[in-house]
Amino acid sequence: xxxxxxxxxxxxxxxxxxxxxxxxxxxxxxxxxxxxxxxxxxxxxxxxxxxxxxxxxxxxxxxxxxxxxxxxxxxxxxxxxxxxxxxxxxxxxxxxxxxxxxxxxxxxxxxxxxxxxxxxxxxxxxxxxxxxxxxxxxxxxxxxxxxxxxxxxxxxxxxxxxxxxxxxxxxxxxxxxxxxxxxxxxxxxxxxxxxxxxxxxxxxxxxxxxxxxxxxxxxxxxxxxxxxxxxxxxxxxxxxxxxxxxxxxxxxxxxxxxxxxxxxxxxxxxxxxxxxxxxxxxxxxxxxxxxxxxxxxxxxxxxxxxxxxxxxxxxxxxxxxxxxxxxxxxxxxxxxxxxxxxxxxxxxxxxxxxxxxxxxxxxxxxxxxxxxxxxxxxxxxxxxxxxxxxxxxxxxxxxxxxxxxxxxxxxxxxxxxxxxxxxxxxxxxxxxxxxxxxxxxxxxxxxxxxxxxxxxxxxxxxxxxxxxxxxxxxxxxxxxxxxxxx
Numbered sequence: 393x394x395x396x397x398x399x400x401x402x403x404x405x406x407x408x409x410x411x412x413x414x415x416x417x418x419x420x421x422x423x424x425x426x427x428x429x430x431x432x433x434x435x436x437x438x439x440x441x442x443x444x445x446x447x448x449x450x451x452x453x454x455x456x457x458x459x460x461x462x463x464x465x466x467x468x469x470x471x472x473x474x475x476x477x478x479x480x481x482x483x484x485x486x487x488x489x490x491x492x493x494x495x496x497x498x499x500x501x502x503x504x505x506x507x508x509x510x511x512x513x514x515x516x517x518x519x520x521x522x523x524x525x526x527x528x529x530x531x532x533x534x535x536x537x538x539x540x541x542x543x544x545x546x547x548x549x550x551x552x553x554x555x556x557x558x559x560x561x562x563x564x565x566x567x568x569x570x571x572x573x574x575x576x577x578x579x580x581x582x583x584x585x586x587x588x589x590x591x592x593x594x595x596x597x598x599x600x601x602x603x604x605x606x607x608x609x610x611x612x613x614x615x616x617x618x619x620x621x622x623x624x625x626x627x628x629x630x631x632x633x634x635x636x637x638x639x640x641x642x643x644x645x646x647x648x649x650x651x652x653x654x655x656x657x658x659x660x661x662x663x664x665x666x667x668x669x670x671x672x673x674x675x676x677x678x679x680x681x682x683x684x685x686x687x688x689x690x691x692x693x694x695x696x697x698x699x700x701x702x703x704x705x706x707x708x709x710x711x712x713x714x715x716x717x718x719x720x721x722x723x724x725x726x727x728x729x730x731x732x733x734x735x736x737x738x739x740x741x742x743x744x745x746x747x748x749x750x751x752x753x754x755x756x757x758x759x760x761x762x763x764x765x766x767x768x769x770x771x772x773x774x775x776x777x778x779x780x781x782x783x784x785x786x787x788x789x790x791x792x793x794x795x796x797x798x799x800x801x802x803x804x805x806x807x808x809x810x811x812x813x814x815x816x817x818x819x820x821x822x823x824x825x826x827x828x829x830x831x832x833x834x835x836x837x838x839x840x841x842x843x844x845x846x847x848x849x850x851x852x853x854x855x856x857x858x859x860x861x862x863x864x865x866x867x868x869x870x871x872x873x874x875x876x877x878x
Contacts, residue, residue, distance in 0.1 A: 450494060453478045458501060467505045475501055476528060483535050495529045502526070566624070567593055567633040571601065574632065583617070583639055593635060601635075609640070616641045678705045729764045731757045731794055738772045745779040750788050756795040762866075766842050773835035774805040774862050781809025781860065796868070800848075803864040812854040820852070839864070 457474045464471055479495040502525050557564065563580030565573055571593045581587055584596070594600050597617075599610050607620045619637040623630040681701050732755055739746060771792075778790045787808040795802050812820060819825045821840035826833035839862075843850045847867050854860040 562638040565635040728761050730759050752791040754793040770839050773839050778805050778807035781807040785809045800865045806861040808859040811856040
């Protein structure tokens with residue numbers, strides 16, 4: 393409300409000077425009015441609402457004007473025009489309802505001076521003067537209504553514009569015709585933390601911009617921005633520029649990652665087809681080695697060679713199997729199987745790896761319905777990795793737990809190996825990464841790929857010189873059947 397005080401103060405000071413030489417009593421009255429107005433505008437707002445203060449000020453206005461007019465001639469007073477100031481001021485700053493009420497109060501005070509203090513004569517000019525005053529008050533009320541509608545429309549448009557600028561996900565900077573910054577929306581401030589009015593935009597972004605409608609991409613520091621520079625027109629004349637931009641760094645990275653993934657998928661499909669072609673002659677070689685064992689196994693010098701060839705063919709076949717699972721993991725068929733029987737098959741296949749090692753088993757599942765091939769790939773690779781790590785550390789103990797926890801099957805495979813160095817841990821699931829002399833680097837990569845494709849999670853806990861624990865959590869495809877305790 394303070395902004396209403398200063399015009400009022402200026403008017404009252406002029407009136408005070410006017411009455412200084414005419415009527416000391418009126419001057420004192422005006423000074424008292426200024427004092428009470430200052431009290432209303434500066435001290436009382438902390439105790440009363442704006443509405444209460446508004447009507448209190450209007451009461452003081454009318455009281456002051458009434459005594460000024462009465463003390464300077466009543467209906468003939470040169471200050472009679474002051475009765476128009478309260479409704480006019482209200483029309484400028486308040487809604488039409490308040491302006492109508494204040495105009496009605498002015499009309500009542502006018503009526504007092506025309507009909508109560510000094511009844512009008514039959515002279516036409518006096519009646520004409522009264523209706524002129526009434527007409528003026530009516531015009532003020534109409535003005536108040538129009539101003540109220542216009543103010544409401546401006547407020548609506550301003551609010552709509554503010555909501556639009558605030559809600560815009562892209563940054564927007566308004567520029568003058570020479571590309572100096574005028575204003576911006578909150579998103580622009582998030583991208584450019586140090587925006588200053590009047591700053592030259594091309595200098596801020598470190599790149600020139602053409603003074604025409606343009607779109608493109610610019611590199612600002614380590615961020616890539618997509619932008620559009622467009623003219624702001626008033627009629628046919630450009631009055632400024634709009635600079636709309638968005639950080640597309642992450643989107644570009646995702647595009648590049650997607651392109652890389654497609655390229656690798658294509659490469660994987662090609663490699664998988666090639667591996668299938670290799671597998672056929674490999675099966676023939678394996679059959680040939682078995683034939684030679686049967687017919688030439690008694691030849692002393694040839695038996696070790698045949699044994700070595702058989703091991704290498706088996707190792708190559710396992711590598712191919714792992715690669716196929718990694719390149720094109722398939723969900724396969726859900727079937728019912730016994731968990732302990734699956735483990736017996738796995739330990740039989742890994743009998744060389746587990747030779748001389750102690751295996752602690754805790755199997756809390758009997759029969760389950762799941763993808764048997766994928767379970768075998770996960771468990772076989774984890775157990776082979778645990779056996780190699782334990783043997784590398786010169787220890788002998790490996791532990792495996794299989795259980796059901798809520799909606800998940802949980803596998804835990806723990807070794808007593810040397811542990812995984814912190815600098816190596818982020819890479820252990822990368823394909824073909826291995827720290828072992830005889831490793832293929834595909835075992836853990838296959839495990840990770842299958843687990844993620846099944847919507848599960850894999851956790852790794854490792855401590856130097858004490859070993860590592862791999863925990864796998866797979867969503868259940870159905871409930872366990874006939875669960876048993878080991």
